[in-house]
Every structure is written in structure tokens, then in C-alpha cells.
Amino acid sequence: MRTSGDAPSIVARVCSVNGNDTTTGIGSCRMRPPCSAASLRSRPRSRSRPPSPTITRMPESRDRFEAAALRVHTASTLEYFGMPAADAAIAAEVLVDADLKGIESHGIAHLTWHGGYVPGLRDGRVNPTPTVRILRETPATLALDGDGGMGVVVAVDAMDRCIARAEATGIGMVTIRNGRHFGAAGYYAERAAARGLIGMASCNTPVLAVPAGGAERAFGTNPLAFAAPIEGREPFSLDMATTAVAGGKLEIAGRQGKRLPAGWAVDDEGRSTDDPSALG
Template identity: 45%
Template sequence: MLISELILRTFTQNIFIAMGCSEYHADLAADVLIKSDLRGIDSHGVARLSGYVRLWEKGRINTKPNIQIIHETATTATVDGDAGLGLIVAPVAMDIAIKKASEYGSGWVSVRNSNHFGIAGYHALMAVKRHMIGFAMTNASPLVAPTFSNERLLGTNPMCYAFPAGQYPPVVIDMATSAAANGKLEIAQRSGKQVPEGWIQDGQGNYTTDPHALKSGGSLLPLGSDREHGSHKGFGLSATVDILSGVLSGANYGPWVPPFVSFLEPPANPPGLGLGHFLGAMRVDGFRPIEEFTADMDNWISRFKSATTNDPTQKVIIPGEPELEAERDRMANGIPLVDSVYQELNELAVKFGVTKL
């Protein structure tokens, strides 16, 4: 089923307003979710809306947060999100990073006491719009076991790096540090499909293709899946995200990160506040003229796009290209929703008394 971007955006805004968000915050939160759907990242778009509602109903999301800087230098800051929607807290924090970068060349902001912030690419691209390099990362629900373990200690912990170009679109490297994002399991669950081997292990550490395995004690695997295929590198990347997002900011980290998934409850005696993000912006002209950099970025992109491939029917895909193609298509033709998500959204409409899709 295809729904127009405008209809889906208005619907999402109305749900957030019904939850108690201001109109400005509702517009911002909806923009993050709709951008995810437009870019083809269905796992982090409106399919997540019921999850935010569930956390709000449990008192874990504050829809009227007092987001404030609690520690600051010229180029750095720590922001307390006051348990607000990460969809709102992270853009506010990134705006602080961009303002610092505008004045001093770079800006770095750690965030505590926040919630799930949607796709990392949304926040990193805020810097690109200002001709800066953007960074965004967050820790997440503890669903991933470190290499050699079957204990869930880390999140999918995504990271994004976004680089402006000239004639070409920006290069956007937006990825989970696990073998797969949990949202992809949710998509498989809704579609009644199995997942590839190497994404999940059961409670005993055996590979499984059952997308429901996490609910029975299983865990996601780090990027690389096992030691022989480099899972220690995925573990290291995930640890980096967790330390910068959680330990540095005073948020929770590791197994204490408050979960977004419904089958986990927040652990007792958390060491920090909420979950954490880490965002950054760097002015390109702090290193060289922006025109020179973007010309070389275009040359870099052009050379990689022209690379010889093993299969002549294939081509090298520049990071961010598939998402841009999806956005163009979906803006023109609508955003696809699977039946289960469509039904779930209309149930929210009934709950909050807003117009159905």
C-alpha cells in the first residue's frame, strides 16, 4: 500500500501533538521519521511510531522536555535531553554542534537522558546542509553480544558520517555496528520471513534464522558475525559508539541502556540517565577551501562509480546513493506500508482520535 508523503507526515504530526508535543516538536519528530521512510529505511520510519507511544504511556518519554546544556566549552557541550524524544533532542544537539563549528571550526556534543533518535543520517546531514562534515551516533537497546559471548551487552549502535560534495549528492555512510539492525528483524517478523544466517544467535550461541529469536534469549551478532569474519571489528566499533554516546555524556551504557523494544524492561540500578548520543560537525574550510574539497569529492565519487566490476550488470554503489534513489521515487509515487504497519497506525488513530490513513 502506497501513502503520499504529505498524508503520512500530517498523520504522524497529529499523533505527536496528541501525545502532548508542541506543534514545532511534532513537526520535527515527524520530519525525522518521514525522512527515514523516504530514504527507504522502513525499519526506522513510521513503523516505529507505536514504539514511541508505548514508551510515552509508560512514562519514559517526556513530550515537553527542557533540553539544556549542562557542561560546555567553546567547541564542546553536553546536553541533557530531559527524557525527551530522541527525534527532537538529537536535532537540537546537532544544531548546537553546527553553531559551534560555524564559530570555531568544529563542534562536538554528547547527549544524555534521551531516547531513540531515529536514523543517524538525518542528524549528520544537518551539517552537510551547512557545507560541513557531519557525524552522528547513538547507543541503543542491549541486543548484541560481543565476540565470543552470548550475553546481550551492546546495542546495534549506529554511526553515520556525511560528507558534502559538489555536483554529486553527499556521501552518507549510515550503518549499524551489528550484523543487522533490529529493525530489519522487525520487518522480517511482519513479513513472516526468515533472516540470513549470521545475523542472530540463540541463547546457546548457535546461529539461527528465526527473526523472533531475541524474544527467547537470543542476541544479535556484531558486524562480521564471528571472529573468523571480523566480528571483533564490529565489536570495537560498537564499543566506540557506546563509550562516546554513553560513558562520555553520563547516559547509560552497555546492558543498562533503556530498551526501545517491548520485550525488554529497563534494568535496575542504571549508572546514568537515559540513552546517549554523540554528534559532531566540522567546517571543511577549516582545512581547505570548500570549492576545492567538493571538486575533489566529485572526482572521488566519479572514479569509484566508474570502477570495473566483477559482474558487468552491477556497479559500485556510493554510500547514500540507494537512499537518495528511494527518496526520489517515494516523493513521486508514495511511501509503501506493509499491511501490519498500516493497521497499527490506524489503531493509533483510533486511540488518539485523529483521522485515519
Template identity: 40%
Template sequence: MSTSERLVPLPEVKRFIVDCLMKVGANRGPALEMAELLAAADYRGHYSHGMNRVDRYVNDIQKKIVEPNATPVILQETEATALVDGRNALGATVGNFCMKVAMEKAHKSGVGWVVARGSNHYGIAGWYAMQAMEKGLMGLSFSNASPSMTPTRAKDAAMGANPLAVAAPAKDGDAFVLDMATTAVAVGKVEVQKRKGESIPEGWALDFQGKNTTDPDEALRAGKMLPVGGLETTSGYKGYGLSMAVELFCGILGGALFGPNIGQWFTNTTEANLGQCFIAIDPECFAPGFGGRLSELMNYLRNMEPINPSKPVLVPGDPERIHMKLVDEEGGIRYHENQIKAWMVLAKTLGVNPINVM
């Protein structure tokens, strides 16, 4: 661990988030849902979507952009599908509600497909897909987002980072967990680099002139993230296409805002009305032995000869498992000192107990 990093125990991370959200008006239930989500993101190593975002959720509640204690409702449904109105509740509240409905339908019909409108930023997409996986189901989750991706050949942003997640159970507790943005990286990773006072790699974002930038401040001001693949010459149109596919399942299918119509989370003063999609599939409805075949494939890939012996071949979900093991061994999550300082300021501003570091 570098001298610029400090450890915070996982329970303390959750405590601090709950205190902050309750201080500005959230009831304990929805505050805890958000805390578990954000703490899980950092525990898994997705720092862009964890404590880094606490101030954003606080701001949304304070400005009454979000209804923190609202309860989502089902507008219409069939045996296998449902359309949900999130009623502008916190993203975790909407997401947890929808995936629960999807899982119930999957257990009865083999598949549950739930689309929500009227939602808010819901953190890591994998949080919801893994809920299904832990029940022996395949889980998928998608969300649209504020315009931050510059479509291939375009000068300005028009699509969101539009994350997607797929989680599936294998044998003996093993699992496949893909959790990714359709931009080269999530905007939150640029925010983390800014907090650390460090540059970003080329290929993440463009400046106002449409050129690659390594300055996180310039990248955030311009708001022009590159899609997965980067520029057209390196197949960035594939990430752009994935972003549009996610939008089909979310804003378009759910009747929420979509594409360039979504307001910027940083500066928005009205309801976000995001669209999200949650799918649960029972693998037992298909060929028997799903988990065994998945394990066989993953273990084959892991045992392939690597180019660099010190960097073995991994499958989606392995980096997160490695990070969680490290957190467990060290007894806390590593945070950069600049992030700790920002939370100390937030604690003072809100009048809550500051976060305790090890």
C-alpha cells in the same frame, strides 16, 4: 511493486505520525520533529527506523517514560564543545538541538563536538549528520542503545546496535552519507521481517542457544544480534569494537547509561538516559578543494567495472538516493500490507484518522 505492497504519500506519512504523537500528549513542534525524522527514514529506504517504530514512541509517551515536550539544556561548554542534558525529551528534539549547537560552534571554531545524556531513541543517525552536510560541513553522529549485540565469544547481549553516521558534501550536490548500525543489521530490520511474515538471513542473529537463526520471532525473543562481520571467524570482532568505540563517545563521555546498564526499549519502564554524540567539522579549515577530491574519489569508485553488470559499484548514500528517486517517481512510499494493517489498528486504538493509502 508487489501485490502485497501499498503506496502512501510522504505528506500523509508525516500527518499520521504527528496525529498519533499529539493524541498521546506531544505538542505539535516535537511531534513534527519526530514525524520528519521517521518519514525521512522510510523515504531513504531505512524502514527499520521509520513508521515501523511509531507505536514504540506512542508507548513511551503514554507510559510517561519520555517527556515529549521537554527542552534540552547545555550543562557546560567551551568554544568547540558542549555537554547537553536532553531532559528525557524525544530523541529527535535532543538530536536536532545538539546538532544545531555543534554547527554553530563549527562555523565559529572549525569544529563543534556536542555530547548528550538524558536522551531517547533518536532514529536514523544519518538525519543529524546530514543537517551539517547541508550547511557545507562534515557531520558525524553516534548513539548508544539497548543491549542487543552479543560481543564476540560471549553468550549474551551486552552492547547496543550503536549506530554511527558520517556525511560530507561533494561537488554539484553530490554527497557521501554513511549511516549504519554496528550490528549486522538493526533490530528494526528483524521487526520488519516479522511484520511481513518472512524469515531473516543467517548471520543476522543468534537463538537462545547461541546458534544462527532465520526465525525473526526467535531472534527478537533471544535479543542476540551479531556484530558487523558476524562470528569471530568472519571478523565479527571488528563490529564489536566499533560498537565499543561509539559507546566511548556517548554513554562513557556523556555520563549517561552505557552497555549492559541500558534498559531494553521494548520493556523498559524507566527513563532510557541514552548517550549521543554530534560532531560538525568545517572542511574549509583544512586543505582547500575538499568537495572536489571527494567527488573524484566517489566517481572513480562508481565507474569501476562491477562483477555483475546489472549491479554497479555504489558509494555510501547511493542506495538511499536510488530509493528516494523511486519514491518521487511513484508518488509515495511502499509499505507491506501487514504494516498498513498494524497502523490501521493503531489509528483505531488512538482515535485518529487512519492512514490514507494509494
């Protein structure tokens, strides 16, 4: 919604699917985000995966780094694996932004773990030089194919296209299929809010979570974000998973050798577990 004028403008919701064949959508709507008491399931049933690099458990550290240096390091790493410099810089900005906001599960730590960006670039699951194609479009809507590109880059492009449509017509919605993990959803919603628009972003994920009281995985963490400008103040921003916790937080706990809080994960029998090493 624009902060001035009589007619409000609603902008965009970004939806992204995290996986080998993903669908992302940016659209406009007013909605109340649902909540869930679901927990992530540990020891998921085995399924084929590409070979993964060995992840070294990191001791907890209080070292501090300059954000600018992290952006340069992250961009250089992605360029090494074939990403163009401009795209690598965009990805670095999105990832470091998450770390600056304390969302370490979606920051630069995601570069190296088994489902992360570098392993994906190395084994071909992530296309470093995608050609994003327009599948369908109207003045207010757009459907894109991300060509297997890094989600954080494809989603920034999608939100910018969505913002342009919202500014032209009063509403914008963009969807993306065939993208990869797009990081923290809040970044894209806040990108719209910075232009005086209401922004929404959401994505689906692999099946990771069990319903309350259950033992079988039934749905994803399905993150969603909402941001709206506030005159004279920082924009309101909500970025959440629809499960008890984002999946990346379990990965971080495992790396740091920490136990999980009650309610975060369950084992094969549906019993609460605090052991992050049990995750498959």
C-alpha cells in the same frame, strides 16, 4: 569540512543512547568506522519491562502513500500524546525521511512497536515536553540533558547547536544524556553536510549483540553515521550499525512474517536462527 576556502571546518558527531537513561553526543573528528561480525541475540534473558501494547503482524503491502500525508498523520499522532506541534512536526520529518530512504526499521513503523515512541509517550518513558538543559559549554562544545525527551527532536536541536559552533569556531561537539531513541543517525550527519560541513552522529544502545562465536550478549548495535558534502553532487553519507544488522530490521521481519537471513541472529546457545518470533 567546508567545500570552499583554505581552512577546512569539521563539524559534529551526534551520539545517542537508546534506553531509559541515554547519552547522546555530537562531536567532530576524523575516523574510520569499525566493523563487526556480531549478530543480534534472539531469546534474550528476561528482564523487567513496562507493559507493552499488542503488536499486530502486518501483511506485506505494496500500497504507496504521499510523504506529506505521512508527515501530517505522524505529527497528529504525536500531538495526540502530548507533544507540542512544532516538536511533533520535527519528529515526523525525521521519521518519514528514513522511510523515503528505505530505512523502514527507523521510520514511522517505530511509532507503535513495543519499544517505540507512542508506547513510550503513553507509559511515561518518553517526556513529550522536555526542558533541555545545558550542563557544560565552551565555544566549541556543549553537553546537554535531554530531560527524557523524544530523541529525534532533542538530537535535531543538538545538531543545530553543533553546526552553529562549527561555523563559529571551525569545530563543534555536542553530547546529550537522558534522551530517548533518536531514529536514523544519518539524518543528523546529513543535516551538517547540507551546510557544507562534515557531520558525524553515533549512539549507544541497550546490550543486544553477541560477539562472533559467542552466546552471551555483550554490546549494543552502536550505530554511527558520517556525511560529507561533495561539490555539485549529493553528499556522501554512511549510516550503519556496528553489528551484522540494525535491531529494527528484525522487528520489521517479525511484523511481516519473514524469516531472517543467516547471520542476523543467534539463539541462547549461540546457534544461528532465522526465526524473528524468538526475539524477546
